[in-house]
Amino acid sequence: MMYKVTLLKTDEEWQFYLRNAAIEFIETHSEHLGISEDDFDLQQIVECRRCDKEAYERHDAYGISTGYWCDDCYENNYPYRKDQYDYEAYGERLDDDY
DSSP states (O other): OEEEEEETTTTEEEEESSHHHHHHHHHHHHHHHTOOGGGEEEEEEOBOSSSSSBOEEEEOTTSOEEEEEOHHHHHHSOOSOOSOOOGGGSSOOSSSOO
């Protein structure tokens, strides 16, 4: 997991692998620059299962979570079905008129 710190006024970004390191960075830089800690944005970034890019939770055709995948791996290397399962198209018929 990774953490991204953004200075909102200038859009500068820093990345950390530990949450405590990101918080300590915000505290020390807000004192050093003379700005409020609210001027920083801290986001948790989840990495892709296959590579180190930012990822989003994906679901298979049945709606079951398959983990976090980036857009590139989802389009090219996704091992699960992406199409939606049509529950109404399968199963027994209610009438006997075949």
